[in-house]
Amino acid sequence: MSEMITHVFTANALLTAFAVVGLVMWLSNAISKYLTRGRVHGSAIAIIIGLAAAFFGGVWTGGEKGVADIPVLAGIGLMGGAMLRDFAIVATAFEVDVVQAKKAGLIGAIALGLGTVVPFVFGALVAAAFGYTDAVSMTTIGAGAVTYIVGPVTGAALGASSAVIALSIATGVLKAVLVMIGTPLVARFIGLNNPRSAMVFGGLMGTVSGVSGGLAATDRRLVPYGALTATFHTGLGCLVAPSILYLAVRATVGG
């Protein structure tokens, strides 16, 4: 009986992954709504559940690919693999409104630039301070401090080890979670009450989930303005982190 169920799951691995991830998303949104009163975005909770599952999967199987090493959950490996990940991230660019984006103007562009470079440099320095002194690892962890998308995209492009990619995702996710929780607390002190500062905020903070979660908890009306610049953030980070920033790090530390 249980063998038959196992067979259905392994023979339809990708469908199993859709079902499992869907259930995790549903559960996360329920936790977000009822336990945190919407303060922590459901997507952030889902990602934390994913990372936690990967931890227990890794402990259980002794493998390097989290829950994807468990045969019935192998489809998670395809669903979250490089092919579909890049496909879905590119698709989000479709929502960018160029006309509105132009209104953000110079200050939005400055915020985007600083929001990429400043966390990157800080993250790379912290990585180096903890012994990750090779250019690929420094770049990947620095990129993770930009967003949890830029981190793994950069790490995959540069051929970083899975452990370093996991560190970079964890850094980005923790940052996103802290943005969601911290934004309503600091909003008053950083002048976050108008569209312009919301665009600056989106450009600097990155992650759409962090920004939209943080702004939703502060003032719902600010969400689209922040998300507008934030959607550029990931694209910009994916463009410059594995290229210009990596070359700069390599030129500085060598190898």
Add this chain to the structure above:
Amino acid sequence: MTISGVALLAICTLLGVYLGDLLGVGLGVKANVGGVGIAMILLIASRLWLGKRGLMSHGLKLGVEFWGALYIPIVVAMAAQQNVVAAMEGGPVVVIAAVGALLLCFGLVALLSRLGGTSETMDEIEAKSLVAAEAARVAAGDPA
């Protein structure tokens, strides 16, 4: 046709990744250089091009937006297959890098949003548009 949207997305992604590989070879880096970012720019450009020519059908949009909507679940699946056990060994890196980056960015938001002088708050904008709507109503001769 929905498949045309999925195909457009696939073509942009493949082309972007290919150009990223080429750029990597050109720069002498053994890596894909910004392939995803290039693909995003290609998709925005093709959306504008199609929109201008009135070729943006509902099906085409659906084909792209469906995958965009799946991006968070795919990121969750990606998180679930990472080598988190190994990442835990470097715990403090994560906390220090994340908290430090966050504090720096909050500081910069405060600085940048004050740089250009004060601008209208959401409350002021909303109040203004209410007044404008009221004025338009009165001007139109609506007694209510």
